[in-house]
Amino acid sequence: MTVNEVAQILGASIITKEADTAREVKGGYTCDLLSWVMAHGREGMAWTTVQTHMNVIAVASLHDMSCVIIPEGIHMENDVIEKADEEGICVLASELTAFEICGRLAAAGIGAC
Amino acid sequence: MSIIREEYPVEAMDFVTAGEASAQIKRMLKKLGVDPGVIRRLAIACYEAEINLVIHSDGGKLTLELNPDNVTLKSDDVGPGIPDIDLAMSEGYSTASDDVRMMGFGAGMGLANMARNADHFRIDSKVGEGTSIEMIFDIKK
Numbered sequence: 618m619t620v621n622e623v624a625q626i627l628g629a630s631i632i633t634k635e636a637d638t639a640r641e642v643k644g645g646y647t648c649d650l651l652s653w654v655m656a657h658g659r660e661g662m663a664w665t666t667v668q669t670h671m672n673v674i675a676v677a678s679l680h681d682m683s684c685v686i687i688p689e690g691i692h693m694e695n696d697v698i699e700k701a702d703e704e705g706i707c708v709l710a711s712e713l714t715a716f717e718i719c720g721r722l723a724a725a726g727i728g729a730c
Numbered sequence: 731m732s733i734i735r736e737e738y739p740v741e742a743m744d745f746v747t748a749g750e751a752s753a754q755i756k757r758m759l760k761k762l763g764v765d766p767g768v769i770r771r772l773a774i775a776c777y778e779a780e781i782n783l784v785i786h787s788d789g790g791k792l793t794l795e796l797n798p799d800n801v802t803l804k805s806d807d808v809g810p811g812i813p814d815i816d817l818a819m820s821e822g823y824s825t826a827s828d829d830v831r832m833m834g835f836g837a838g839m840g841l842a843n844m845a846r847n848a849d850h851f852r853i854d855s856k857v858g859e860g861t862s863i864e865m866i867f868d869i870k871k
Contacts, residue, residue: 649834650834650835650837651833651834651835651837652778652781652834652835652836652837652838652839652840652843653837653839654834655774655777655778655839655840655843656839656842656843656846660770666834668833668834670745670833671745671746671748671749672745672748672749672781672833672834672835673834674749675748675749675752675753675777676749676777678749678753679749679752679753679756679773679774679777680770680774681770704753
């Protein structure tokens with residue numbers, strides 16, 4: 618499944634402009650402790666987090682994740698979105714809770730990495 | 731004699747540029763054709779070291795050495811040091827402030843994650859002076 622398809626399933630908007638939306642999503646994950654994600658992140662993950670600062674992009678990029686999903690309509694600053702584009706990480710903004718996002722992705726066949 | 735030796739200064743409490751050194755190192759090793767698995771492990775360990783410098787030190791530097799058989803990453807800081815290294819190495823132990831925890835750091839995973847990702851890990855610390863970490867990543871032949 619691609620990042621584009623994930624966005625459709627979630628009714629989410631893709632707020633990055635240049636990052637590759639055709640990238641394959643290899644699994645899902647949710648956690649707001651960046652230190653934890655550093656230890657458990659995997660390549661190709663679609664990562665849901667309420668954190669929106671610059672280091673989210675650093676962690677996603679170091680793990681070569683497919684995308685970051687921001688739940689509950691939480692605002693992400695433009696400079697962070699620009700950084701995500703620079704690093705080639707798609708960012709999706711969803712009105713759903715992290716719980717609902719995981720439920721929908723799991724129902725669509727996305728498992729843990 | 732190293733093929734390449736680069737130094738990256740890291741400032742205390744600078745969360746805006748935190749991760750830049752790790753990203754630069756990752757890009758450079760990719761260009762040089764280092765094995766992607768080695769790059770991935772090194773990038774994770776490097777980011778943990780960089781974040782530790784930002785959170786816990788009064789400033790420091792990362793030094794990368796590319797050798798024929800390995801990549802060596804050193805983290806040297808000036809700072810409070812670590813009184814009990816065994817305790818600091820145990821997962822879940824952290825002295826990070828509440829502000830830092832609010833950003834999602836301070837889970838107490840950093841040092842253990844560095845040791846797990848490196849092939850050789852060494853840490854020395856003097857209370858009131860600073861901490862030095864050396865990590866060696868073997869390059870597959």
